Amino acid sequence: MTIHSITWLNGQLLPTGQALIPVNDHGLLYGDGVFEGIRFYRRQAFRLQQHLQRLQLSARAIALEIPFSIAELTAAIEQLIAAFADGDGYIRLMVTRGAGPLGLNPKSCSQPNVIAIADQLAMIDVGHQQAGARLIVSSVRRLPADGLDPRIKSLNYLNHILAKIEANHAGADEAILLNAQGRVAEGTADNVFIVRNGRLLTPPCSEGALEGITRDLVLELAQADGLETGEQPLGVYDLYAADECFLTGTGAELIPVASVDCRALPSCPGPVFLRLQQAFRRTIERECGGIL
Numbered sequence: 641m642t643i644h645s646i647t648w649l650n651g652q653l654l655p656t657g658q659a660l661i662p663v664n665d666h667g668l669l670y671g672d673g674v675f676e677g678i679r680f681y682r683r684q685a686f687r688l689q690q691h692l693q694r695l696q697l698s699a700r701a702i703a704l705e706i707p708f709s710i711a712e713l714t715a716a717i718e719q720l721i722a723a724f725a726d727g728d729g730y731i732r733l734m735v736t737r738g739a740g741p742l743g744l745n746p747k748s749c750s751q752p753n754v755i756a757i758a759d760q761l762a763m764i765d766v767g768h769q770q771a772g773a774r775l776i777v778s779s780v781r782r783l784p785a786d787g788l789d790p791r792i793k794s795l796n797y798l799n800h801i802l803a804k805i806e807a808n809h810a811g812a813d814e815a816i817l818l819n820a821q822g823r824v825a826e827g828t829a830d831n832v833f834i835v836r837n838g839r840l841l842t843p844p845c846s847e848g849a850l851e852g853i854t855r856d857l858v859l860e861l862a863q864a865d866g867l868e869t870g871e872q873p874l875g876v877y878d879l880y881a882a883d884e885c886f887l888t889g890t891g892a893e894l895i896p897v898a899s900v901d902c903r904a905l906p907s908c909p910g911p912v913f914l915r916l917q918q919a920f921r922r923t924i925e926r927e928c929g930g931i932l
């Protein structure tokens with residue numbers, strides 16, 4: 641079944657192909673803008689307020705004023721979900737700097753554009769989602785916080801895209817980016833976890849990871865399940881030596897990892913992953929009334 645993508649653009653609902661913004665929008669010219677990826681299940685947006693809060697903070701950090709309130713954005717997302725052909729899907733919510741002269745100074749950009757596209761999204765192909773993703777450690781480093789703070793979810797993902805291209809060329813599904821110090825930061829659009837000796841570990845966001853909403857939830861679910869968790873710096877060795885490894889993200893949901901740089905992990909999907917995946921699904925059922 642083909643689901644037709646629809647878009648909410650500055651207050652108007654349109655088929656995505658007809659939702660147009662000017663070519664001199666600085667979102668296109670310079671990647672000047674911020675975004676969120678949001679999933680909905682059974683026509684309920686999952687953790688919507690957390691996404692809207694993060695969007696607001698990203699916008700504030702780049703001195704961009706969103707021309708809609710949180711209540712108005714909430715209503716817009718609800719309207720978009722109601723109009724989408726399927727009850728489950730993915731929304732890309734963006735705020736661009738808006739149209740302006742050909743020069744990077746945002747001062748003379750007239751009005752930010754707010755765009756929300758509803759569609760389907762599969763991060764990696766479905767077979768590998770179940771059998772486990774094959775990762776490489778990319779040679780492309782995550783930008784350091786003194787260049788661009790990783791907590792800002794900006795419209796410019798070029799270094800992540802370069803890492804993804806490297807994964808494609810290597811015949812892998814996903815790439816891990818290291819930080820400037822050579823420690824693990826995150827995947828191209830997901831956070832990374834390992835399990836070692838019964839402990840669930842992920843790098844702290846100060847290592848260069850986005851403050852993932854799914855990451856937070858997985859840490860909470862693990863603690864509620866009595867697992868010992870730790871946010872600590874990880875090296876490439878820790879990925880190779882892990883008992884289990886998995887990725888988390890709104891787009892990714894939870895994806896088990898089968899191998900890292902062709903080193904097969906001993907357990908995929910591992911027992912900790914399966915427990916957390918079940919708890920994750922139960923949370924979605926509870927909050928959205930849906931099942932994955």
Ligand code: PMP
Nearest residue numbers: 829830831850852853854889890
């Ligand atoms: N890191 C990056 C770079 C991302 O783009 C995403 C996806 N938003 C994530 C991590 C996962 O974050 P979340 O769980 O909030 O979607």
